[in-house]
Amino acid sequence: MKTRIKKSIVMLSAAVMSLTACETAEFGSLNENPNEPTSASPSILLSNVEGAVSNYVAATTPNLYVQYLSNGQYDEESRYQTLNWSYEYWYGVLTDLNRIIALNTNEETKEEVSASDASNANQIAVATILRVYIFQGMTNRWGRLPYTEALGGLGNQFPVYDSQEEIYKGLFAELDSALGMIEAGSGPNGDYLFGGDMTRWEQFGQTLKMVMGLRLSEADPTLGKTKFNEALGNVITSNTENFFYPYLGDENNDNPWEDRFYAPSFRRDYLVSDVFVNALIGSGNSTTPEDPRLAKMAEPALNSGTFVGAPYGKSNSDTDSYSFITQDIINNMQAPLYMFTYAEVLFARAEAAALGWTSEDASSLYEDAIAASMAQWRVSDSAANAYIASNPYTGLESIGYEKWVALYLQGYDSWAEWRRMLAAGYEKELTAPEDLLSNATDIPDRDGYPATAQSVNEQNYNDAIEAQGPDLLNTKLWIFK
Template structure:
């Protein structure tokens, strides 16, 4: 595994450039900045550095009400409407596109087919997270560089269909042989294959309200191709105990000394009465030795006595705490829901319960580092025990708990299912929980015609704000 991700990336790039100058007589007519063999795995590694930004956001954690602000409460009151997506295109997506379209990749870094397949899986994952935030986005005409500075916006439906095909291509292309410079799976392409199919599975579930027939086909295809089978398959970004590669929340709490984030009252009040064994990981006790969640979306004028409430748990904000992005438990909750909906060949409550129970167990194992103390007692709780009449609600609620701190994913699942039953902040001028994020304000002038066309084609309202809905978020 790469020891110092950013430093090693710069070192590797330097080596590639300088290698073109080693023998002047042989390279006088060679451009050292355009080597004949490109390093696809270095480009992939650089894209991987952006993974924690998908989850570690001071905005995403508030939409599903995982955290409450102790001060500066604008984020939890939805003051910001427009968010910039440019960095995702010029950063990780451009790096990955350069791998996918490059005809001179270096086979010494692993089978070229695998380098391209991994790049396609990551492109699908990054794009999926973006379209679920904004809806319609530049896709088919994006990443063309100077060839097209004004790409059209594709509908979210078209983007989803394109990503399903991209993941199909990746799954079919993977061959034996690991790749280099892989900081999440150590080059194990079998784990990448499982990840791609798990992403495919979760994307399929997202269509449950808008196109159930398509959802069912894509879901079962992903199952057949092979998804995650253990927590060791999780996509978890491995932060390091060093400043250049440290966890976002460590930087916020410890390095900057900002106790700005308490665990929210909604999630503490859901977990505490059930003696959820994950609560001590998610939250610290207050100075009185109790778990107390902070009211969500407090007015900015409120003075919070921080010691009275539970701040984000120490285990989640260590310098090297991992960030969980796509997990085995997510896949199990998806299988439980699909079985309950009758999508799979083994559909029914028996299969749904089996996957639901296992999903909770694996969630506890993930968060508690395989310590299952308290799990057996937790599973006897009447509100936790699988109930065929309340199954979809139970699955949705438990999925919400499991996705703690993976804010944008928890928010997407809340929008799709309505679980748990969250309320917007009181005394907030009637502003509702956002259904999407607004486009960058620059797009109104940088890409005017395509921006206007995208807003005009919104499926439910025609306003670029937080209340418009993405395609799959059917009222």
């Protein structure tokens, strides 16, 4: 066991340390060599990184892309105003993770950092799993990115943009290595996501692996099927095991949706969209929707007492005429925002069964997934059963629609799944607004590179867009073609 762990540490350390060079859009942390151990505390670095996860799970824009929400008076975000999105922040987060790994592998520091903390193996495993989680989210947004030559300091200031295929294969290798080195005992200090519980970290890593495997259903189904089945049986098995960001009743680390509506922002700008509301009203009406989750996900409009969605892509200044996100979220500083849920896992298993990846039953998993989503939103069993009976499994289109509903407010995750199912042809059909910004021609397929990317790394930037396509919102990525 110890020999396997030591071998895994060496292999992973070599892999991470080979990912050298930096993004030079802005200097600062990106030009600090993460492989040069410092006196930094791994626990503080880990807490900082986990804090950054909130910025991923609570982002507003992807929830507008998939049309869960509409804007209030200021409609530019739902008309895709922003073309260029900086990734420098996320490379800074990755630099902190690489520092944790370096401190736990360098012979001069590894004993010291493990003396009053978790084992070197468990610290490296947690840092690597988080690194994979963040990097897969980045490539799902931008596509080609510096990966194999990223984050090494000034040794290579002009990193190559690797293909998504290379990135995904590299991330799977990192994830497998990290999962293989987890050992008995506590996890690292500073871990407030899962409280140092390595069983939870292994489960999170396996769930991440399953989700990433399914993401390859169009781009590389052979690899996707293999990785999916490697994770199957090791993922979350109930709503009690859902992964979420644990916000506090404290302004320094509370639910960002509460901040947007109250202090410090005091803006009533995010309404539930007419697309989402009308879909869930279905064969019911604005007082009694067909889908009982709507009453748990949204509030009736103040002016009418009924569920009314705000027109998507429009200026909706009369906000009291429309439904807001449920008060259970916007009035609750500690409302959880989900990373992965049991419903999502069950829908993934249902889809994999329908694709022939497993021998499981797609229809029963589809029903179980809806039931899990209903329970997650505290819908009664009787109401859930009635809805399931009225909406039986009819094929992959059923999964496409119900998964879209179940991923409500899981912005980047939902946007990635919607684009993947769009490529497969069984997505929930969405229509872009007529008056679009940033030269968009449809619902965004990616985020544009930082505005400075070309000027600071011209040749590699040009090579990336030559291979991937124009640096625009509607260039389709390899993984979603």
